[in-house]
Amino acid sequence: MLEFDKRNLQIIKYIRKHKKDGVKWEILQKKFGRDDANIFFLEALARELFVVTKNSKGEWITFDEKDINRDSQFVAFATPKAHAMIESKNFDFFKWVIPTIISLSALITSIIALLVVIYK
16 A cells, blocks of 8 residues: 655646646656656555556556566556545645634634734
8 A cells, every 4th residue: 555745746736737638657756856756666656556557558557467568658547546646735724724714714704803802
């Protein structure tokens, strides 16, 4: 099972943003660096069905075969599983941010009201 940190999530979001044409692995490696967007991570995304991959001939790759020649010209496309994971992360973020903003604004309002009463 893959764990997603901020950098890995950015890679998935970048792949998702390029819906129609997908993104070549080579472009991902240039944009995010070979350490973050390495072939093993991209292959793991495909194995966990967060992305689907086509080779340079336009054939879908499953990575089940042992003798696959890994190529930087492979093209990755986001799957519904990736879309759901991104939406879930966004929902979790806003589920935390909105109550915090409401609480802070209530605190500020209470402090202002208290100061008005004290200095009146």
